[in-house]
Amino acid sequence: MRFMVIVKATKDSEAGKMPSRELIEKMHKYNEELVKAGVRLEADGLQPSSKGARVKIEGKKRTVIDGPFTETKELVAGFWIWKCKSLQEAIEWAKHCPNPHNDGGELEIRQIFEAEDFVK
């Protein structure tokens, strides 16, 4: 099973505040563990939403809204794609994650649809 592990944004990540050296080192070590265990497939971090945009689609109408977006806690700051045997395994890995932000971080674990799910 593959899971998308979404790192939620915080005030710091939205402000483009860089992580501390300590956190970078902890996160590096954690990522190495994920790779060794064959869990980590992909990982990407996002620029703050101030560099992003939204496109609102209503029928043929397209409205572009430039960032930043206000609902900070709902925004994505980054993500992993993990390969795990179960949701429980993904949860266990997530619990061992160094707190991704200094000001209270949150991860959301979501199962990814596989090609065989569409065949059913």
Place this chain on the structure above:
Amino acid sequence: MKFMVIVKEGKGCDGGKLPRQEFLAAMGKYNEELTKAGVFLALEGLTPASAGTRVKFADKKPIVTDGPFAESKELVGGFWLWKCQSKQEAIEWLKRAPFEETEVEIREVLEPEDFADVFARAYREEPVNA
């Protein structure tokens, strides 16, 4: 530049206005165009958030909460990764997406050189044992 194009959950990608089969065919064609243009890097769809879990790091011990997440209006339903020359190019591509009624978010992905900067800054500003 790499962009993450986030499609929100539950906003009814096709708005129920197009027959599902027709929407899927239009989306298939759109993905082919993205691929031909060298824009398409990846596409993933997520199972409903109600089956997901959150792990919060408020204190030392992580707090695990199972879905559904009632308070959320901005849940991720799926995403593309696109390679574009600029945000404007990504916006132009997104405007052509065969959605009927939704809001899609474009976010720039950090590149290795951005991280190099993070490392450089972190190591410059916070010496060991400081």
